[in-house]
Amino acid sequence: MRVTIEVNGRRTEEEVEDRTLLVHHLRDTLGLTATNIGCDTTSCGACTVLVDGESVKSCTVLAAQADGAAVTTVEGLAEGETLHPVQQAFQDHHGLQCGFCTPGMIMAAVSLLEANPRPTREDVRTGLEGNLCRCTGYHNIVDAVVAASGQEVPR
Amino acid sequence: MSMMGTRVVRTEDHKLITVGGSYVDDLREPDLDGAVHAMFVRSPVAHARVTAIDSREAARAPGVVAVLTAADLDLDPPGGDHAEPWLAGDAVRYVGQPVALVLTERRYQLADAAELVDVDYDPLPAVIDLDDALAGTTLLFPGTDSNVAKTHGKPFDESAFDGCEVVVTRRIVNQRVAPAPLEVRGAACAWGADGRLTMWLSTQNPQLARDAIAGGLGLDPTAMRLIAPDVGGGFGAKIGADPDPVVLGWAARHVGRPVRWSETRSENLTAMTHGRGQQQTITIGGSRDGTVRAFGLDVVQDGGAYPRLGTTLLPGMTTLMATGTYRIPRVEAYSRSVLTTTTPTAAYRGAGRPEATAAIERAMDLFATEIGMDPAEVRRRNLIGPDEFPYQTPTGATYDTGEYAAALDRVLAAADYDGLRAEQTRRRAAGDPVVLGLGLASYVEITAGDAGGESGRMTVEPDGSVTAWTGSSPHGQGHATSFAMVLADQLGIPMERITVRHGDTDEVAKAVGTFGSRSLQLGGSAMRQAGDEVIEKARQLAAEAVEASVDDIELNTDDGAWQVRGAPSGAISWAQLAARAGDGALSADVWYSDAKPTFPFGAHLAVVEVDTGTGKVVLRRLIAVDDAGPVVNPLAFEGQRHGGLAQGAAQALLEEMTYDADGNPTTGTLADYEFISATELPDFELLDMATPTTLNPLGVKGIGEAATIGSTPAVQNAVVDALSHLGVRHVDMPAGPQRVWQAISDANRRV
Incomplete structure (x- = not known):
């Protein structure tokens, strides 16, 4: 079937097999490989993207379901050379190590801050419960999200 | 001015946060144009004879390029008594063992074709329980007379405890866990016109992987180029190469096309090696003044179906590090690695040292409880002093430098240990259903233990x-x-x-x-x-x-x-x-080449709350000294500690790979496996301490695994401590609500 999706502000129109998952469409058809696949049970959140502004695990959505929607991946977050505040905070606070969960984690954090612009540390932990990271122990991810919200990070 | 010791933001990050890393499955190298996709058909049964494989229907499925089995492979089989075949031939020994390889034109055709491969399995008894495996009623390898594949140390000598005023013994479990890096295993490979094989592999050791894969393929290592692109975590489970990429390299030559492979997470949880997996009998003896005089550690290491690092390396590290940070004159440390019909075990963050530390640190608490002394005080009385280094342990390790008591005291002071004890007493007296537990661990570990260059x-x-x-x-x-x-x-x-x-x-x-x-x-x-x-x-x-x-x-x-x-x-x-x-x-x-092991150390204190009505444990605080000498980049150093603390807490409270009696994995997906999340962890409280080593020009020790080694027993000890007034003396890991509730209810029944 034919799906038309606006991806990172650019209109795409592609023929895909009906059962194509959105994440495979992004990665294999459109070549946007930042969004990763970490599981097959909608548990890890590595594939999180925004669909019409809402965070979605793109391994659990068919490309067909995103037909007509606007999708944002981490590749679409920075404005030219200027990093999105969440990207900048992840770097500044060492919120990533191997980087595999990071694109999904950043998109989930962007969505979290959209809904709750001044989250407490507990809010951040709860909001990111569906995004797994094996490297950081989450501490610096929480720091990064709090910092991206403009709040002081205790040291 | 020197930048050493300053918080330098990583140069790696910009790519990772903007366009993402280049992990194996992301590669769009021209050499991989026209690649076929690969998927292993894996055994769904724990132990069976393979009597027939019919791949005719699978071969006719859309997009199938080839279905390959052991009968097709013209590679020399690995040798030894417990040889692990490239693809299973006449027998399978764990759920997840590769039996066939399906190659298709497109990714989505893989699963369709793989499920059409018809394998006849003639079931044999599963061997899951370690005592059953030791008994050897069912042998995994018929030509052998035992399931024990390797031993470390010598059998236990009970006379070590002669003359001890107090002797406490306990059988405890250091459970099997899944390393679960966020990036699963993956590889891609292509043969060049020059006859060289190029392989991209998610590995921690490109050169070791090259040598292993070239060896399997009968190639000289120079006939192979191995590239580790960005690697999405490893934690020990991506050391070198598993057998799978050997089959991929062979298949690419067989079909004359590049091959790409990325396993699924559910495959990963049963087909990537597991970590830990020890049953330990700990015995500690000493006098009522708090002096420990003898320690015994009798390990049964679950090697899984085929000997890998779990059989060979892990228990060697565990027995070597048995006495931890303590001056204990008599030590008995013995391990038997036994094969079971489960996923092979190998390294996982700490690889044998967390197991050693859990054993001695649980033993110290059991001893402290038995003689009615505070666990911090018992530790302090037995710690190796700063003027005793280099310190030769009875098991043959030579500790380089350490300030064990200073680390412990720093943690106790920062946590307000006395205040926490008072709060614990207050809650108990008030009959508060949510009790407080304090868990200590003093640890030393060995890094660069391979002493290779x-x-x-x-x-x-x-x-x-x-x-x-x-x-x-x-x-x-x-x-x-x-x-x-x-x-x-x-x-x-x-x-x-x-x-x-x-x-x-x-x-x-x-x-x-x-x-x-x-x-x-x-x-x-x-x-x-x-x-x-x-x-x-x-x-x-x-x-x-x-x-x-x-x-x-x-x-x-x-x-x-x-x-x-x-x-x-x-x-x-x-x-x-x-x-x-x-x-x-x-x-x-x-x-x-002047490579010598060093011995990082530290002390951790965990504070937990346990709801005695439900058995639910909440980890409230984790306070840590992890001393690995001078720090090059505190940002990266702290990151390693955070990750280590989380993985230790995960093992103590949540994570376990389990099998039913027939050898079916019961935690084989991420929906079932209790991978720790952000909500289950507190903010970590890190304290600084830096005692240099003299054994390398930078004065540094390793930090990658240290925090896991301390935090695992600290958190476990905290759970037991919370319930000690009820008469609970031990709770096996992971201390989930069911197990904790059971421990409380058993204790109540005894009263």
Whole structure:
């Protein structure tokens, strides 16, 4: 079937097999490989993207379901050379190590801050419960999200 | 001013946060054009004879290029009594063992075709319980007379405890867990027209992987190029290469096309090696004044179906490190590695040392409870003192340096230990259903325990920039930043002008790589040694350039320039020197061979709340000293500690790979496996301490695994401590609500 999706502000129109998952469409058809696949049970959140502004695990959505929607991946977050505040905070606070969960984690954090612009540390932990990271122990991810919200990070 | 010890933001990050890493499955290399996709057909049964494989229907499925089985493979089979076949031939020994390989044109055709491969399994008894495995009623390998594949140490001598006033013994479990890096295993490969195989593999050790895969394929290692691109975590389970990529390399040659492979997470949880998996009998003896006089550790190591590092390395590390941070005169440490019809075990963050530490730290608490002494006080009375180093343990380790009591005291002070004890007492007295538990762990571990060397190479380019190559290929640790800092500090060249490369065996032919917290000690020291050699070459050249004696020439690291001592005017820059020297003259290629293990140490305190009505445990605080000597980059150092703390807490409270009696994995998906999340962890409280080693030029020890080693028993001890007033003396890991509730209810029944 034919799906038309606006991806990172650019209109795409592609023929895909009906059962194509959105994440495979992004990665294999459109070549946007930042969004990763970490599981097959909608548990890890590595594939999180925004669909019409809402965070979605793109391994659990068919490309067909995103037909007509606007999708944002981490590749679409920075404005030219200027990093999105969440990207900048992840770097500044060492919120990533191997980087595999990071694109999904950043998109989930962007969505979290959209809904709750001044989250407490507990809010951040709860909001990111569906995004797994094996490297950081989450501490610096929480720091990064709090910092991206403009709040002081205790040291 | 030196940048060593400053918080430098990683150079790796920009790519990872903007366009994402280049993990194996992301590669769009032209060499991989026209690649077929691969999926292994894996055994769904734990133990069976394979009587027939019918792949005819699968071969006719859409897009199928080939269905390959052991009968097709023309590779020499691995040797030995417990040989692990490339693909299962006449028998399977664990759920997840590869039986066939399906190759298709497109990714989505893989699963369709794989489920059409018809394998006849004639079931044999599963061997899951370690006592059953030891009994050997069912042998995994019929030609052998036992399931025990290896032993470490010698059988237990009970007389070690003669004369002890108090002896406590307990059987405890250090459960099997899944390493679960976020990136599963993956590979891609292509044969060149020149007959060389290029393989991209998610591995911690490109050179070891190259040697293993080339060996399996009957190739000379020079006939293979192995590239580790960005690697999405490893935690020990990506050391070297598993058998799977050998089959992929062979298949690519067989069908004459490049091959790509990425397993699913559910495959990963049963087909990637597991960690830990020990049953331990701990016995501790001493006197009522708190002096420990003897310790016994009798280990049954679950090796899984085929001997890998779990059988060979892990229990060796566990027995070596049995006495921990304590001065214990008599030690009995013995281990039997036994094969079971489960996923093979191998390294997982700590690899044998968390198991050792859990054993001794649980034993110290059992001893403290038995003699009615505070666990902090019992520890303090037995810690090896700062003036006793180097300290030779009865098991044969030589600890380099340590300040064990200082680490413990620092943690106790920062936590307000006495205040917490008072709060614990208050809650108990008030009958509060939510009780408080304090868990201590004092630990020492061994890093760079392999004592192998590492490679380091660098060259000053004619523009004054530096390209460096390390054999220590990272998988998230940030070596490119840390090693650039080491060179920048040494050479006075800004780190933005230093590029650290790794991971390609055509660029670095000889190396060991990343495991056992060895990278900075060995890879970093190799860099330092290469830098030293280049500095000496540069000194000669600079002396000639400024027409001065070599003895009068110095490197001004503030300016990155060579000058006559004390005379910055007329200095010559690295760029000028490199241009003058000519291409490649300012280079060094070293093998750092003076590699000795070091012994990082620390102390952790965990504070938990346990709801005695439900058994639910909440980890409230985790306070840690992790002393690994001087710190190059505190940002990266703290990151390693955070990750380690989380994985220790995960094992203590949540994670376990389980099997039913028939050998079916019951936690084989991420929906079932209790991978720790952000909500289950507190903010970590890190305390600084840095005791250098004298065993390498940087004075550093390893930090990759340390925090896991301390936090696992600290959290477990906290759970037991919370319930000690009820008479609970031990709770096995993971201390989930069911197990904790059961322990409480058993204790109540006893009262």
